[in-house]
Amino acid sequence: MAGHDSAGRLGDEFRVPGSSSFTEFLAAHRPELLPMRRPLPDGVRAADGRFPHGTTVLALAYRDGVLIAGDRRATMGNVISQRDLEKVHPADDHTAVAFAGSVGLAVDMVKLYQVELTHFEKIEGTPMTFSAKATRLAGMIRQNLGQAMQGLAVVPLLAGYDVRGAGRARGRIFGFDVAGGAYEKSDFHAEGSGSPYARGALKKLFRPGMSRREAALAALQALYDAADDDSATGGPDLSRRIFPVVSVITEDGFERLPAQETGELAHEMVEQRRTRPDGPNAAP
Numbered sequence: 001m002a003g004h005d006s007a008g009r010l011g012d013e014f015r016v017p018g019s020s021s022f023t024e025f026l027a028a029h030r031p032e033l034l035p036m037r038r039p040l041p042d043g044v045r046a047a048d049g050r051f052p053h054g055t056t057v058l059a060l061a062y063r064d065g066v067l068i069a070g071d072r073r074a075t076m077g078n079v080i081s082q083r084d085l086e087k088v089h090p091a092d093d094h095t096a097v098a099f100a101g102s103v104g105l106a107v108d109m110v111k112l113y114q115v116e117l118t119h120f121e122k123i124e125g126t127p128m129t130f131s132a133k134a135t136r137l138a139g140m141i142r143q144n145l146g147q148a149m150q151g152l153a154v155v156p157l158l159a160g161y162d163v164r165g166a167g168r169a170r171g172r173i174f175g176f177d178v179a180g181g182a183y184e185k186s187d188f189h190a191e192g193s194g195s196p197y198a199r200g201a202l203k204k205l206f207r208p209g210m211s212r213r214e215a216a217l218a219a220l221q222a223l224y225d226a227a228d229d230d231s232a233t234g235g236p237d238l239s240r241r242i243f244p245v246v247s248v249i250t251e252d253g254f255e256r257l258p259a260q261e262t263g264e265l266a267h268e269m270v271e272q273r274r275t276r277p278d279g280p281n282a283a284p
Contacts, residue, residue, distance in 0.1 A: 020123040023116055023140060049077020051152065054106065055192025056226045056233045057087050057098035058199075059159040059173045059185075060206055062215035065250035066171030068159040069219040070098045071194070071227065072242055073234030083237065088245040090254040092117045095133055095160035096247055100192030102152040105144065109154055113137055130162040134174040134182045142180030153178045157191045161249045171249070194226030194233035201225040204282035213265070216246050216257060220269050221279050236266040 057070035070087035073080060088098040089110050097113060099106035116136060121127050128136065137158055144154055158174040165172070173185040188206050190198035201222035210218065220236070223244050227235035236243045243266045247256040273279065 020120045021116065021136070023112060023136075023143075048151070049079070052076055052081045052085075052103040053101065053232065054085055054087050054103045055100045056190060056194030056198055056223065056230065057100055057157045057192055058188065058190035058195070058202065058219060058222055059098070059157055060188035060202060060210075060215055060219060061171035061173065061186075061208075062210040062212060062248075064171075064212060065161045065248060066159045066173060067212070067215045067219055067246065067248050068096045068098055068157065069216075069223065069244050069246040071223050071234045071244050072237075073227075073232065074103050075232045078231075080234075083234065083240065084242050086245060088247050088256075089114070090247075091133070091158075091160075092121075092127065093253045094127075094163055094249055095130070095158070096249055096254055097137070098157045098159075098191075099154060100157075100195075101154040102147075105147065105152055106154045106156070109140060109144070109156070113140060116140075127163075129164060130160055130172055133160070134158055134184070137174075138176060138180040138182040140180075141176050141178065145179055148178040155191050157189065159249060161251060161253075163251070170251075190222070190226075192226075192233070194223075194230035197229045198222040198226040201279065205280065207283055212248060215248075216262070216265055217269060219246055220244060220262075220265055224269060224273070225279060236270060238267065238270065 052074040054074045059066060059068040068088055072084050074082040074085045085103065088096060091097045091114055097110055099110060117128060117133065137156060141154065155178060156176055160172055162170045162172050173189050175183050175185050175189045175191060188202040202218060205218040205221055224235050227233040241263060243262045245256065246262050247254060
């Protein structure tokens with residue numbers, strides 16, 4: 001195996017001081033392992049509807065930190081390819097990343113990003129700042145630009161609790177474009193084909209200082225509105241007990257809301273929709 005000698009010892013590349021970036025290390029010594037470095041042949045474009053595509057994800061700040069959520073549907077053209085896809089993942093103790101776009105590449109990118117943050121902390125002895133985490137993820141997206149231009153785009157959503165953010169809101173959100181541009185968002189943001197409808201719902205439902213329960217209900221309402229108008233977004237599936245993934249990041253770290261809690265909130269929201277199909281009005 002590359003990186004080991006015949007006796008199983010690590011190769012010289014592991015003994016030479018270098019970058020604290022695991023991605024840069026792979027690019028230098030095993031570039032074929034990088035998911036972003038395997039573009040399709042020149043002139044070839046991924047056929048529409050042939051690869052699973054995931055949407056919709058969102059994040060919003062609330063009283064104790066930040067909440068990040070995503071629906072569970074993946075589609076291949078007009079076919080539902082998966083009903084219980086996990087689109088929200090912890091990146092480290094105080095950071096989470098969700099994704100929209102090409103599922104296979106997105107899952108590999110999330111795994112690489114998790115290793116990237118762990119590797120940096122082990123080499124440097126301290127976690128990255130939150131702004132540095134956003135910059136590092138932007139660089140990984142930029143490396144995927146070739147495949148994005150061929151129809152295999154990945155658009156992550158980054159949310160976290162900034163443990164060094166004294167004197168300002170510690171729940172922080174970054175959105176990205178396919179070229180690796182990073183944009184900090186205030187209050188809330190959404191990505192994916194259902195994002196215009198989700199953002200519209202959050203625009204009327206968001207207010208500063210929301211409790212965890214209020215933020216979770218607002219996220220579920222926004223995903224419901226997205227599913228109502230976007231066929232690629234899945235709403236809560238009560239019969240199969242498949243509900244959106246809702247997670248929070250606070251001073252205490254990352255926590256995924258238990259399935260029972262999410263299910264109860266989803267049932268409450270659906271019941272409210274029986275009398276108000278278009279959802280709640282904006283708070284006065």
